[in-house]
Amino acid sequence: MRLSSKHLTLIVMAALIAAAPFFFPSGYYFRVGALIFVNALAVTGIVILTGYAGQISLGHAGFAGIGGYACALAPVHLGLHPALAVVLGAVISAVLAFLVGRPILRLKGYYLGVASLGFGILVAMVLNNERGLTKGPDGIEVPDLGLRAVLKGWGLDLSNGEFWYAFTGICLVIGAWIALNLFNSPTGRALRALHGSEVAAGTVGIDVARVKLQAFVISAVYASVAGSLTALQNKFITPDIAGFMHSVEMVTMAVLGGVGSVPGAILGAGILTLLPQVLTVFAEYEQLILGLVMMLVMIFLREGLVPSILRKFRGRGE
């Protein structure tokens, strides 16, 4: 059986995630790895929205905030298990994305960017201001997921870092698998068609508004789950998770690696997550360097790293 590129991508991903710990000099790297995987999961959602369908969102951090705060609040106030709180967060995000997406996806380009930005900022503002519920800007504690204790009962004793590395890694592979399947599904083809031309897609019978909305809702669920995982992993969450800069980070990660491709998104997430860790030595210069990297990559490698590098390898043949 010949391996499709989809399976190859997934196998390489899983192998890399499984093999990397053998080269980790200390437990700290598990934590960094888990951070990368969570970011990559959120960015995979952006790939579906921006890379497949060509729609811009500068407000997806709002959904991450909803997912994160669902894990902080639902177990305390509703008595839900944290794992169910993740599902609840995803459902709320999906419903909200459906309601908000309907009117704003009629907009294009910058207008869509601003409308989604406004949505994200409103979510961040509610999280900051409703102190009675969210404890405001100082953040709130998040209960333990409890899965590690269950695994321990089964005789699998992982450190906290190891557990989250493995768990987020598995979530990322599942997320990537869904996204890659979507790419070749009828919905995925419809999305790519409307990316090319909405009018043309409409004339061949694609319900443009409905398909766009689907992409928006799916990507919102990705962001929400990623937000939940962040909250559960840190056992703490602040409204910064829903902030404008987090939205910008997501889009930048996606575009940096190559917005059309899932591996690109993961690479972008990896680079932008590692950058601040490496730059802690030059903490003073962190913003300066981040801004510079964003500009340079976008000017010189417009398509992002992965597509630009692939093109180099393939040469002029294709």
Added chain:
Amino acid sequence: MSEFLQFLFSGLTVGAVYALVALGFTIIYNASGVVNFAQGEFVMLGGMITVFAHAAGLPLPLAALIAIAATAAIGVALNKLAIEPARGAPVVTLIIITIGASIFIRGAAQLIFGKQIHTFPAFSGDDPIHVMGATILTQSLWAIGGAAAVFVALWLFFTRTILGRAVLATSNNRLAAQLVGINTDFIMTLSFALSAGIGAFAGVLITPITMTSYDVGLGLALKGFAGAMLGGMGNPKGAFAGGLLLGLFEAMTAGYLSSQYKEAAAFVVILAVLFFMPQGLFGQKSTDRV
């Protein structure tokens, strides 16, 4: 009544700044089709450079002039180094470039000017003027007057001078403008200088009231952008009116509803405008060419 008047004054003051930022947005958007998220950094730079030039012993007007000139130069550099090389790139790419520029300028400002809050003295003293039970700072009058003066000057520039008309021609159709002999590269440089200079001027006007720090830019950029969109993207009159309206909305929300959610007012208004009249208050209905 005096309460309302008080909110009106504070709304007009911040509105004047939003209006100037929105005008700056509009100039760059018209010239290059780029929405410049670094617009707010110009305001920050204008205030900051004035603070430091003034602290170095220069008289305030000269310090302000230097700040405006320096910021205009930075605007030109932004165009030459980051926007021009990426011409024709997709919207997402351009958004990230200008956000990158904004983060870069903020990072540089943090290194050079530090993280403290800075200010300089108001132009004509700190004694407020009493009007029908409300008070207004003289600096507020400077801000409102300054914004109005910039608007009128721009209007005259665009309608009465050859150069201004060349800018309009370039924004309408770059290629056609080149064909009739307009140096569009120069027009582009001019637009960025003008836009950055106006931003810096707004910073000079408002810093004695609100103070400034290295990180005020992003918030102002978003508000200015919102104002421009409220008025109808690409329309200078709309941008000016939109900025002022946004300031008023904010002040009234803060006064009568909740000061915590005053920023929300701006974005609720934007979402409402985008949903119900996507062209903004003054924009023309657009049709797509396929």
